[in-house]
Structures are given as C-alpha cells and as structure tokens.
Amino acid sequence: MSESKTADLTSVAMTPRRNSRMGDTLAYWMPKLVLSPTLIIVLVFFYGFILWTGYLSFTNSRMLPSYDFVGWANYVRLFNNERWFVSLRNLAVYSVLFIVICLAIGLSLAILLDQKIRAEGALRTIYLYPMALSFIVTGTVWKWMLNPQVGIEQFVRSLGWETFRFDWLVDPNFSIYTIVVAAVWQSSGFVMALFLAGLRGVDDSIIKAAQIDGASRFMIYTRIIIPSLRPVFFSAFVMLAHIAIKSFDLALALTGGGPGVSSDLPAIFMYQMSFTRNQMGLGAASAMIMLLTVVAILVPYLYSELRTKKHEH
Amino acid sequence: MASLNITNVEKSFGHTHILKGINMDIQDGEFIILVGPSGCGKSTLMNCIAGLEDVTGGQICIEDHDITGVLPKDRDIAMVFQSYALYPNMNVRKNISFALEIRKLPKAEIEREVERVAKLLQIEHLLDRKPGQLSGGQRQRVAMGRALARHPKIYLFDEPLSNLDAKLRVEMRTEIKKLHQRLGTTIVYVTHDQIEAMTLADRIAVMKDGHIQQFGTPQEVYDNPANRFVAGFMGSPSMNFIDTELVNHEGQVCVKLLVMDQLHYLPTPSSERGLLERVGQKVVLGIRPEQITHVIPHYASNPSTFIVKAKIDVIEPTGPDTLVLVKMNEQEVNCRVEPHEAGKPGETMSLMINMSKTVFFDPITGERL
Amino acid sequence: MNTNPNRRYADITGRALLYAALGIMAIYYLLPLALMIVTSFRSMDEIRMGQLIDWPTQLNLDAWRIAWSEAQIGARSERGLQPYFINSMLITLPAVAISTLIGAVNGYVLSFWRFRGSNLFFGLLLFGCFLPFQAILLPHANVLGRMGISGSITGLIFTHVVYGLAFTTLFFRNYYVTLPGELIKAAQLDGAGFWRIFWRIILPLSTPILTVCVIWQFTQVWNDFLFGVTFSDPSSQPVTVGLNNLVNSSTGERRYNVDMAGAIIAALPTLLVYVIAGKYFVRGLTAGSVKG
Numbered sequence: 001m002s003e004s005k006t007a008d009l010t011s012v013a014m015t016p017r018r019n020s021r022m023g024d025t026l027a028y029w030m031p032k033l034v035l036s037p038t039l040i041i042v043l044v045f046f047y048g049f050i051l052w053t054g055y056l057s058f059t060n061s062r063m064l065p066s067y068d069f070v071g072w073a074n075y076v077r078l079f080n081n082e083r084w085f086v087s088l089r090n091l092a093v094y095s096v097l098f099i100v101i102c103l104a105i106g107l108s109l110a111i112l113l114d115q116k117i118r119a120e121g122a123l124r125t126i127y128l129y130p131m132a133l134s135f136i137v138t139g140t141v142w143k144w145m146l147n148p149q150v151g152i153e154q155f156v157r158s159l160g161w162e163t164f165r166f167d168w169l170v171d172p173n174f175s176i177y178t179i180v181v182a183a184v185w186q187s188s189g190f191v192m193a194l195f196l197a198g199l200r201g202v203d204d205s206i207i208k209a210a211q212i213d214g215a216s217r218f219m220i221y222t223r224i225i226i227p228s229l230r231p232v233f234f235s236a237f238v239m240l241a242h243i244a245i246k247s248f249d250l251a252l253a254l255t256g257g258g259p260g261v262s263s264d265l266p267a268i269f270m271y272q273m274s275f276t277r278n279q280m281g282l283g284a285a286s287a288m289i290m291l292l293t294v295v296a297i298l299v300p301y302l303y304s305e306l307r308t309k310k311h312e313h
Numbered sequence: 314m315a316s317l318n319i320t321n322v323e324k325s326f327g328h329t330h331i332l333k334g335i336n337m338d339i340q341d342g343e344f345i346i347l348v349g350p351s352g353c354g355k356s357t358l359m360n361c362i363a364g365l366e367d368v369t370g371g372q373i374c375i376e377d378h379d380i381t382g383v384l385p386k387d388r389d390i391a392m393v394f395q396s397y398a399l400y401p402n403m404n405v406r407k408n409i410s411f412a413l414e415i416r417k418l419p420k421a422e423i424e425r426e427v428e429r430v431a432k433l434l435q436i437e438h439l440l441d442r443k444p445g446q447l448s449g450g451q452r453q454r455v456a457m458g459r460a461l462a463r464h465p466k467i468y469l470f471d472e473p474l475s476n477l478d479a480k481l482r483v484e485m486r487t488e489i490k491k492l493h494q495r496l497g498t499t500i501v502y503v504t505h506d507q508i509e510a511m512t513l514a515d516r517i518a519v520m521k522d523g524h525i526q527q528f529g530t531p532q533e534v535y536d537n538p539a540n541r542f543v544a545g546f547m548g549s550p551s552m553n554f555i556d557t558e559l560v561n562h563e564g565q566v567c568v569k570l571l572v573m574d575q576l577h578y579l580p581t582p583s584s585e586r587g588l589l590e591r592v593g594q595k596v597v598l599g600i601r602p603e604q605i606t607h608v609i610p611h612y613a614s615n616p617s618t619f620i621v622k623a624k625i626d627v628i629e630p631t632g633p634d635t636l637v638l639v640k641m642n643e644q645e646v647n648c649r650v651e652p653h654e655a656g657k658p659g660e661t662m663s664l665m666i667n668m669s670k671t672v673f674f675d676p677i678t679g680e681r682l
Numbered sequence: 683m684n685t686n687p688n689r690r691y692a693d694i695t696g697r698a699l700l701y702a703a704l705g706i707m708a709i710y711y712l713l714p715l716a717l718m719i720v721t722s723f724r725s726m727d728e729i730r731m732g733q734l735i736d737w738p739t740q741l742n743l744d745a746w747r748i749a750w751s752e753a754q755i756g757a758r759s760e761r762g763l764q765p766y767f768i769n770s771m772l773i774t775l776p777a778v779a780i781s782t783l784i785g786a787v788n789g790y791v792l793s794f795w796r797f798r799g800s801n802l803f804f805g806l807l808l809f810g811c812f813l814p815f816q817a818i819l820l821p822h823a824n825v826l827g828r829m830g831i832s833g834s835i836t837g838l839i840f841t842h843v844v845y846g847l848a849f850t851t852l853f854f855r856n857y858y859v860t861l862p863g864e865l866i867k868a869a870q871l872d873g874a875g876f877w878r879i880f881w882r883i884i885l886p887l888s889t890p891i892l893t894v895c896v897i898w899q900f901t902q903v904w905n906d907f908l909f910g911v912t913f914s915d916p917s918s919q920p921v922t923v924g925l926n927n928l929v930n931s932s933t934g935e936r937r938y939n940v941d942m943a944g945a946i947i948a949a950l951p952t953l954l955v956y957v958i959a960g961k962y963f964v965r966g967l968t969a970g971s972v973k974g
Contacts, residue, residue, distance in 0.1 A: 109704075137945045140941055197965070274820055275912065287819065386875070411882075
C-alpha cells in the first residue's frame with residue numbers, strides 16, 4: 001500500500017527512439033503490451049461489470065436479464081423491504097464489532113507475545129492457523145459448538161450448572177453476534193501477526209531514547225510504539241473491512257441468515273434475490289448499495305492515508 | 314575509449330527543468346568529474362549519457378556518432394552505481410560475465426575475461442561468492458570488475474565511493490586513479506565529495522541548478538573560480554567571503570578591512586583587472602583560509618602580504634594545521650595556522666594576509682569581477 | 683542487574699500472568715480444532731450417549747470413510763466429498779499459478795517500467811481488492827455463459843484468475859518498489875532486455891513475495907464459496923460447496939462426526955500450507971505490503 005514512493009526516480013527512459021529499429025520498437029511497447037490483458041480485465045470485468053450491474057438495477061429483470069427500464073422502482077422496493085433493513089443493520093453491527101474486537105485482540109496478543117516469550121513460534125502458529133480455514137469450515141464447527149442442544153450450553157449444564165444459557169444461535173436478538181464470535185476467532189490471529197511484525201519493525205533507538213528519558217514500559221507502549229504502528233492499523237483495517245464485506249459464506253454456514261431473517265446480511269440478501277428468488281433487478285439494486293457503501297467508507301480513508309503519506313515524504 | 318560530446322542537453326520532467334542546456338566536450342581518455350550539491354542535475358546528466366533517461370533536447374555524441382536516441386545496451390557504456398547494483402542472486406563470476414553472455418561471447422573468452430578482471434582487481438578468491446557475502450569494499454571492486462570486463466568506450470561512475478567508510482574510500486580513490494592511469498579510459502564520475510573531485514579529475518565540471526558553473530582543471534577551479542558558488546563549493550574549509558568596499562587609497566585600488574577597531578587598506582592584486590571602475594562600490598572579497606596564516610618572517614617582506622592583529626574567537630585543531638576563527642569587518646573569517654603558532658581563544662595574535670590570490674565577486678549576482 | 687527480592691517476585695508473578703494469558707488464548711484458538719479432530723474419530727453411538735467434549739473410546743474411522751466416499755451429498759450419483767476435493771484441486775492449482783505469474787509480471791512493469799498512466803492503472807486495479815463481488819456477480823455469470831465456460835472448471839479458474847489479479851499485482855508491485863532501481867539500470871547497460879531482466883534478475887529475487895502470493899491465492903481460491911456456489915454446476919462444485927451441502931443435507935439424524943471429518947478434509951490442504959509455510963507468509967507479507 002505504498003503509493004507515491006520515489007515515483008519517477010526509478011522509472012526508465014521510454015519515449016520512442018528517433019533512429020530505432022524493429023526490435024527497439026518492440027522493446028518500447030513491451031511493458032504496455034504486457035499490461036494490456038490486465039487492463040482489459042480491469043476495464044471490462046471490474047468497471048464494465050459494475051456499470052452493467054448498475055444498469056440491471058434499473059430494469060425489471062427477474063430470472064433472466066431484461067432490458068425494460070423501470071427507473072428507481074427496484075431501489076424503492078428495496079428500501080421498503082423490512083428484510084433489507086435488517087440485513088443492513090446486521091452488517092453495520094457485525095463489521096464494527098468484528099473490526100474493533102479483532103484489532104483489540106490482535107494488538108494485545110502481539111504486545112504479549114513481544115515480551116521475549118518462550119515457544120513464541122508455536123504460539124504464533126496456533127493463533128494464526130484459523131486464518132487458513134474456509135469460512136464454511138469455521139461456520140460448520142461453530143454451528144455445532146453453539147447449538148444449545150449438543151454444544152457448549154449442553155456441556156456446561158452436564159457439568160452441573162443446570163441453568164446455564166448460551167443459546168445465541170437460536171435467539172433472533174443475538175444470532176448476529178454468533179457470526180462475530182466465529183469471525184473474530186478466525187481472523188484475530190492474523191491481525192496479531194501483522195501487529196507483531198509491526199512491533200518488531202519499530203526503531204530500537206527510539207525506545208532506548210524513551211527509556212533514558214525515564215518513560216515507563218506502559219508509557220513507551222502507549223505513547224511511542226502504538227502510535228508508530230499507524231500504517232499497520234491501516235493495513236489491518238483494510239484487510240478486515242475486506243473480510244467483513246465478503247462474509248457471505250460464514251453467515252450462510254453458521255446461521256443461514258436465521259432464525260428467520262434475524263442474522264441476514266446484504267450479501268445473502270443479494271444472492272437469494274438474484275439466484276433463487278428470481279428478483280434479479282432487486283438483487284442488482286442491493287449489490288449497487290453494497291458497492292456504494294464500500295466506496296463511501298474506503299475512498300475517504302484511502303484518500304486521507306495516501307495524502308498524509310505524500311506529505312511525509 | 315572514446316571522446317564524448319554533449320551539446321545543449323536539456324531534460325525536464327513536466328514543468329521541472331533539471332538540465333538547462335549542458336555543453337561539454339570530453340577528450341578521449343579524460344577523467345571528468347561532475348560535482349555539485351544534491352539536486353543540481355549531475356546524476357540526471359549521468360543517466361542521460363547512459364541512455365537510462367531520455368533527453369528533452371540537445372545531442373550526445375560518442376566518437377562523433379550521434380547516440381542521443383540509442384538504447385542503453387547499444388551505447389557501449391558501462392556504469393558503476395552508488396549502491397553497486399550487483400545482482401544478488403548471482404555469484405561474483407556471474408555478475409561479471411552476465412553482460413558478456415548477453416553479447417554471446419564464446420565461453421572460453423568470457424572465462425579469460427573474468428580471470429583478467431579478477432586479477433586486475435584482486436578479487437580472484439571471491440569469484441564464487443554471492444554479493445551478500447562480501448564487504449562493502451569487495452562489492453565495490455566487483456562492481457568495477459563488471460564494468461571493466463566489457464571494455465566499453467566510456468565508463469560512468471555514480472558516486473561509487475560514497476557508501477564506503479572513510480579509510481576505505483581513500484584507498485579506493487587511489488586505486489581508481491591508478492586504474493585510470495593504466496587503462497587510459499574515458500571516465501565520467503559523479504561525486505559530491507570535493508576532495509575526490511580535486512584528487513581524481515583531469516577536469517572538473519561544477520554544476521548547480523541544471524547549469525555547468527565552471528568546467529576546468531582542478532587547479533583552475535580552485536584558484537580561479539568563475540563565481541562565488543564555485544569558490545564556496547570547492548575547498549574545505551570553505552573560502553572566506555568578506556563584504557567590503559573598494560577604495561582608492563594612496564593611488565592603489567584597495568579594500569577596506571576593519572580588524573579589532575583598526576582600519577586596514579589592503580591593495581588588490583594587479584592581476585584582478587576591472588576593479589578600477591568599481592572603486593567606491595561594495596564588493597565581496599574572497600580569500601582562502603590558507604592565505605591568512607601566522608606571521609612567517611620569510612614571507613612577511615613580500616609586497617602582497619600584510620600583517621593585522623586580530624582577537625581569536627575559536628580555535629579548531631585539525632592535526633596538520635589549526636583553524637583560527639577571527640572577526641574581520643564584523644564577519645567570521647577562518648585562518649589556517651601552524652598548530653604551535655595558534656594562540657588561545659580570547660588572545661590576540663598577528664596574522665599575515667596574502668592578497669596575491671584573493672578574488673572578488675559582485676555582492677548581488679555573485680559573479681566574479 | 684537489580685536483585686531486589688520484591689522486584690524479582692513481582693517479575694515472576696508478571697511472567698506467570700503473561701504465560702497464563704497466552705495459554706488461555708491458545709486454548710481458545712485450539713479448542714474448535716481439537717473438538718473437530720476428536721469428534722471425527724468418535725462413533726455416532728458415543729456421540730448420542732455422550733458429551734460435546736469427550737475422548738473417543740476407540741479410534742473409529744467410520745466418519746472419515748463416510749465423509750470421503752460414502753455420504754450422499756445432494757442428488758449426485760458419486761458419493762462423498764472426494765469428487766469435490768478433486769474439483770477444488772483442479773481449480774486451485776492452475777488458478778494460483780496463472781494469477782501469480784501475471785501478478786508478478788504486472789508488478790514488474792508497474793515498478794520498473796512506468797509510463798504515463800501506469801500509476802492511474804495501478805489505482806484502478808487496487809480498487810479491485812475491495813470490490814464486493816456481489817457487484818459483478820450477475821454480469822459475470824452472463825459473460826461466462828457467452829464464453830461457453832459456464833458451470834465448468836475452466837470457468838471457475840478463469841473467474842479466480844480475473845478477480846485474484848488485484849491482490850497478486852499489489853503484492854508484487856509493493857515488493858518490487860523496495861528493490862533498488864539501479865539493479866534494472868545496471869542490467870540494461872549490461873544489454874539485458876525486458877524479459878531477460880525479469881527472468882534472470884527480478885524473478886530469482888522474488889522468493890519471499892512468491893511465497894506470500896502463492897499462500898494467499900491458494901487459501902483464497904481453495905476456501906472460496908461464493909464463486910463456487912454461483913458459477914458451478916454439480917459436476918464442477920468445489921469442496922466448500924460440497925461440505926456445505928453435506929452439513930445441510932436434511933435427511934435423517936445429524937451426524938456430527940461425519941460433519942467434522944468433512945470439515946477437516948475441506949480444511950486440510952490450507953492447514954498444511956499454513957503450518958509448513960506460515961512463518962514465511964507473515965514475514966513476506968510484512969516485508970511487502972505493510973511497510974509501504
């Protein structure tokens with residue numbers, strides 16, 4: 001995520017040569033030639049498709065794309081749809097909790113691990129491995145553990161605590177939090193790894209200077225080290241946001257959006273409207289809203305980050 | 314080996330003009346040094362010669378062939394980089410032979426060439442190592458070896474010694490000089506170290522803001538700087554610049570110098586023509602520290618020397634000499650004095666000023682008068 | 683050093699608390715995996731009678747056999763996760779190889795052969811890292827159909843390559859900008875051209891970021907569910923879809939041991955990759971993308 005770094009200093013001479021031969025001309029065009037397939041992909045499969053989806057959202061497409069223009073009708077229907085609002089609210093609750101908890105656990109674990117711990121390598125692997133799992137696997141496991149009849153609730157009760165309750169999975173008011181629990185379990189170790197690498201990268205002489213100035217361990221962390229991890233916070237935030245927006249499979253495997261529609265997410269809503277309920281126009285409209293949400297969050301953040309970086313250099 | 318002619322070369326990135334019309338004619342076998350502060354365009358000029366950057370205007374010729382639009386690989390130029398730019402994944406032998414392989418030389422010849430270069434630079438025992446296993450000085454040698462193996466027409470050195478420690482830098486400097494004397498190749502060498510420039514160059518080009526300020530032999534540049542910038546840039550410690558005024562005193566063109574409340578009139582050297590019509594105007598007197606010394610009786614009778622008494626502010630021993638800081642015309646002036654002749658701070662000492670090598674600048678434009 | 687006994691006592695309790703905290707977190711992360719493994723070796727009889735957490739009375743491999751080759755998943759004629767697993771392999775390996783290679787070349791151009799507009803191009807591409815795939819799902823399905831690769835393994839490989847390029851290019855580009863540009867200049871003066879510089883100099887230096895990119899792409903593609911469920915037909919479904927169908931096939935009693943064995947089967951390749959190469963992943967990732 002380094003943008004404006006040493007832009008033109010390393011770049012190499014590349015205007016057409018006056019007395020160039022065939023081979024030289026090819027050499028001149030080669031870099032552009034090599035990038036062109038990706039350029040086409042980006043233009044067609046990224047931006048072209050976004051426009052296409054946008055177009056579909058203004059049509060009355062159902063099972064198959066139709067090109068009968070219906071104006072804002074799909075959006076009106078969308079925002080009159082109770083289920084859509086539930087899924088939007090769920091996404092907000094889920095992303096905020098997921099990102100904040102992951103950052104908190106990740107940073108704390110990294111700081112704890114940074115205290116010259118024995119068996120650090122093994123612990124790191126243990127914290128990190130859930131990242132390797134598919135959300136479907138994670139969902140499958142947690143669905144079983146959180147199931148009140150056979151999972152943790154039943155286990156604790158069998159130990160003698162008869163009134164113990166842990167039935168979020170089947171409680172419409174709490175089902176969204178089970179997704180947070182499982183997602184945090186899966187991703188927080190990865191955030192820890194990012195922070196740990198960041199901590200190791202902090203300039204030693206700054207810490208020594210602070211020690212000589214008489215700063216306590218706590219102060220060194222809160223005033224010097226953690227602020228200097230700003231780029232890591234940025235990277236971690238971006239990656240977590242990416243995961244949160246994509247969490248379609250976890251919710252599907254863990255709660256299936258239920259009970260009822262209580263843990264529905266926009267991604268599930270979109271998928272079902274588009275592919276199982278034959279409401280393609282509505283699905284496209286919901287996809288566009290998702291996209292706009294992402295843009296609204298990421299663009300200002302990316303912009304400010306890249307701009308401060310430019311100033312620093 | 315070849316001559317290199319640079320004519321009106323310009324280079325700009327958008328609206329930023331880096332090179333603003335560079336002209337240089339370099340003879341076959343000359344050792345040319347480009348010096349200047351960072352951002353003066355010397356590295357850009359180097360890249361333009363190599364073909365790594367295109368010029369926006371002008372012409373570059375090697376042996377009277379226009380190579381302005383030719384690709385770097387076809388220019389027959391070798392370059393030694395500041396970071397050495399050794400290929401980390403190849404051992405020393407491969408690093409040296411890479412260019413020869415690309416040019417499809419026969420295997421036996423490549424081997425012979427590697428052996429020759431390795432022997433020349435005394436790196437035979439390093440041939441099978443990777444660059445990561447070498448010290449800074451060894452890497453530097455390999456980088457030079459890579460350039461030498463190609464027998465190019467022109468060598469470019471881009472601050473090749475600036476990553477070495479002080480002692481090694483002096484050693485390698487001598488070695489580069491020996492190498493040049495032995496091979497007689499055309500070299501263009503960029504540095505910001507003016508001692509390197511003085512010791513190595515046949516001719517020095519001092520650059521600033523995309524212009525060549527002066528292009529001449531080291532002694533010319535040192536003794537006869539074209540302007541105040543060149544005068545200040547070459548030499549360490551830097552030349553003293555004293556704001557003063559030209560007056561006609563007892564029939565001679567003199568400068569006024571106030572030292573310890575005593576006003577002196579020091580006659581300007583007769584070689585500095587054109588001062589007569591500036592009498593009464595403000596000028597900047599340029600005088601190198603070694604021209605202000607303790608009193609040496611043998612020289613004191615010389616007509617161009619004058620003795621003044623000054624109060625010592627600070628002394629800085631350097632070993633062979635001691636630098637004495639005094640005030641003249643209310644400005645700080647460095648003097649170079651024998652260590653045992655230097656007094657203590659606060660004391661007064663007699664200083665001998667040699668006016669024969671002084672130079673004068675316009676206070677506004679900085680141009681030499 | 684300070685040998686004040688009070689202070690040493692405080693140090694020791696501090697360390698003890700530290701290890702306790704780290705240990706508890708380790709249990710939190712390990713417990714689900716341990717439960718998965720243990721349960722997969724229990725028989726259904728034990729599970730019906732017993733508890734969530736219990737050791738198997740004997741090592742029972744029935745669940746593994748059923749999950750791998752016997753379970754009826756959906757309406758397929760072939761049984762078990764095996765065909766899904768093979769599909770995943772057939773999709774993942776080419777998709778990872780192709781997207782990594784293109785990403786490497788893209789990164790090389792964007793770092794060393796910049797031209798007017800190349801930074802704009804990089805910016806456009808970067809947005810692809812955050813693209814919610816829902817926004818391209820419908821047109822992509824349409825285009826796959828028109829290309830005649832809808833519902834096929836080829837179609838899924840193509841899809842993963844296209845939408846993996848943003849990340850692979852980002853990885854390589856951010857790694858390559860940390861390499862000294864003088865390397866390229868030296869090679870140019872030595873007479874090497876675009877491809878020779880790439881193959882002989884840049885690619886041999888790319889091991890750390892190649893590792894990162896391959897691990898990242900491997901986990902992304904292997905673990906993908908959205909594309910797998912949207913763009914496949916029953917013969918080309920990947921293992922994530924297979925597992926989801928296995929777990930949700932509503933016939934009869936829930937066989938948790940089979941579910942868990944299936945989950946482990948689906949997770950095994952990526953788990954192995956992480957355990958073996960995980961440290962290179964973190965090391966390379968932080969060298970490449972976090973520092974910028």
